Amino acid sequence: MELPKEHEQPKVIKPGSTPEPIEAGCCLRSCGGKPGGMQSGKHLQNRCAETMAFLGQASSSLMS
């Protein structure tokens, strides 16, 4: 993935989430599929927390 040739301010242009406690689920045929509550599991919560900490540290390292 290359930087554009000309200066472009980096931006989030499609926010990926909104603060809503719902997920796009799939009920499949009758007993499975993409679960709706994936993000509520502690593993993914922890992975999210690690990712957020990583981004937060990277951001704050530029401010100091």
Add this chain to the structure above:
Amino acid sequence: MKIKIRQEKDCFLVYLLDARRIVGVNQAGAAILDMLFNRDMTAEEISQTTSQKWDIPIEQARQEIGDFLEQTNVEVDPNGFNVLEEEQLVAPLGAELEITTDCNLRCLHCYDEVHDVRHMPLEIANRIIGILDDNGVCEISLIGGEPFRYPWIMELLETCQNRDMTINLVSNATLITDEIIAKLATIKRLVMVISLDGTQEIHDYIRGKGVFQKADATIRKLIAANIACETIFTLNSVNASVYREFIEYCEGLGIPCNFSIFKPFREDHKDLIIDPDKFFEILIDLMNMRIKKKYKVGMASAAIVAELLGFPPRNECRATKSGLVINIDGHMVTCPSLETAGFYQPDQLPVFDENFTRTWQEHEVFENFRHSNLRECQARALLFSGDVNGYDPYGLTAFIKYWGTRKAEVQTI
């Protein structure tokens, strides 16, 4: 930590693999996140690189990148849903792959009457995973049948892992030995999704004597092995009375539970059909438990939940918008329930191949699905009214009617 990046119509879609979150950014943002996550560059090194590349002051580069990383950080918050999944993407974000029809159980609510034994050859399954990854698909759900009847399940999981896919494995948890658990613990980005339909008595009534005990023991071992684990509960007339007990069971284990609605595919399924008003009552209760009590509850009725919470309209599921199903024959399916209900002729569904994104975008069965009612479940509409655009008794229209009556009752009281 790694990310996957692909170009969408009007943004670059960045998928944060470990967090399973997506965010849409511009090209500069995508390149910066690529450097940070995939090339192990520090934020300062990235600032230096952009400053030189664009001939801008280093202070400006630091400021812009720092602000951008803060914006991105907000998107990783797990307490939300991914809006991009709702949009029409250029390729699926997630795919479900039917790897086997074989199953060791004969559940009352199963759609399958034949119970034949067919496995997707490993070579074909590996090839499909490779093509999906090459085209930017990030999530794979391996489904059956029972995936642990698939002779090459561990080999296939390794393929998924080598391709940096996030993996969901839907299982009844009765065939998972200690040896398998030890292997599963080595697979990255795996979530085990265990089908449970109640507490012991009800689950065994639906799935067979002793099944709950086996599944329960396995779930506890999976948790002990630090493997991400969830349950999925299919609400029907038999188990509707124990959903709260079941949530308490999952809370006790510290794992989320997801709820979906039973669909009748067979003549002998009639007795399992849940009364729609009862379902709506449960749905509201589930939402209250999730929001007010912070219970880990997932619900499949996205359109209704959005309506109830006063949020922008949402589709009922992600079929054809950001999702794809590939059946045991290697055909691309819009919605597996529609296929099971006999909506498609065998030769009507396109074969999955290297050009699947174009097929997914343009083939008439996918186009027809998209042009039908996405706010409700087309499979339920077909099963209950004979028309994919007909009345879905558990859908948004039915719920709005129920909710209007319910509110009027409350006001009267």
